[in-house]
């Protein structure tokens with residue numbers, strides 16, 4: 001079976017072919033190509049909207065991104081009232097995200113005025129009431145605003161995402177590209193908020209890159225999507241804060257083990273990153289808050305000097321106080337969406353999941369990755385149900401988020417975990433196999449080598 005992770009449906013002219021032909025083609029793509037994410041572009045008639053909804057009900061996808069193309073940036077009306085009704089009644093309730101510009105938001109809500117950021121927030125909430133899980137109201141056309149401000153609403157929180165307004169006539173296609181970029185990032189495994197932010201950054205970079213293009217004589221020119229291929233100056237397209245490949249060798253500290261071996265947290269962390277740990281979590285179950293914050297600040301400095309992210313287990317307060325890169329929370333800790341609200345869109349959030357349902361909730365809650373286990377029995381965490389390689393595989397397959405395996409993993413079995421070869425399984429998280437050993441640097445180095453060999457085998 002072929003794999004298409006993301007399809008873009010832009011049905012210009014589709015109303016000139018019979019409806020059942022469109023349905024047949026759509027069903028064939030959705031059933032045969034293992035599509036994960038669908039993004040809609042222009043849907044020219046109500047019947048096409050209906051056909052699409054029927055196909056999606058028959059062959060559900062993991063995410064549906066709806067760009068409600070109704071009014072172009074130049075103000076042209078692209079879809080009539082019947083399509084509008086189709087969007088409102090059928091498509092939006094199925095959507096994981098809908099991305100109207102301010103004119104489209106206004107039309108979707110029956111021509112409400114859209115003059116300010118406050119109007120955009122109200123519109124995002126009202127559009128959310130129509131059924132989509134997330135709404136991004138794009139404020140690029142908002143008058144008198146020095147920045148391009150978008151409002152993202154996930155049904156609980158509003159996020160105001162700003163980027164500098166790029167002064168160029170070449171804006172044709174930005175809305176479509178933004179939604180496509182969101183779809184592509186979702187297909188790669190990003191959480192919704194992360195996908196939106198990456199997409200917005202891409203648009204900002206592409207607009208800047210296309211600023212002086214001269215093509216055609218129209219009021220607007222196209223903008224150039226291919227900057228990443230043409231531009232050797234990598235810094236023009238900023239990296240996201242979280243790279244799933246950071247999960248490759250995840251070192252999780254343990255205060256008891258450090259005490260046993262007479263090491264400070266900072267010494268243990270330094271040894272792990274020196275040995276090649278790619279991300280570190282401070283899991284200090286019995287530390288006093290003040291000591292924990294102080295230790296986190298020292299560890300953060302060490303990790304930053306190696307370019308390795310530092311996360312805090314459970315304690316959002318400690319993460320905030322130390323400005324750590326994020327947190328890891330379990331099923332009985334702070335819910336991911338609350339952690340997201342407290343930490344903001346930039347920090348990394350990992351969530352422990354043993355089941356597909358938990359994995360789904362983690363994604364909805366705005367997590368960046370999943371920690372799944374115990375894969376093997378462990379003495380490090382009491383009363384922890386072992387889910388085995390099968391349970392791990394089930395969680396991975398149920399989610400687009402990157403996953404790190406945890407529990408009883410060390411030199412004897414790390415290869416077997418990696419060799420599962422599930423695409424979103426990005427690495428292993430380890431406590432005792434690194435920190436309950438005499439030489440942390442050597443153990444980390446050896447495990448890194450073993451993982452790298454296994455990763456080569458499955459490529």
Ligand SMILES: Cc1ncc(COP(=O)(O)OP(=O)(O)O)c(N)n1
Pocket residue numbers: 250252281283313314328329330331333350351352370371372381404406429
């Ligand atoms: C990477 C990673 N995955 C899972 C866990 C377990 O977290 P949690 O379920 O909150 O249990 P405790 O670690 O708090 O005992 C983790 N810490 N890291």
Ligand SMILES: Cc1ncsc1CCOP(=O)(O)O
Pocket residue numbers: 373374375377378379380381384406407408409429430431432433
């Ligand atoms: C924190 C945690 N969560 C699930 S298993 C586990 C402990 C992992 O420790 P070890 O790597 O020593 O088995």
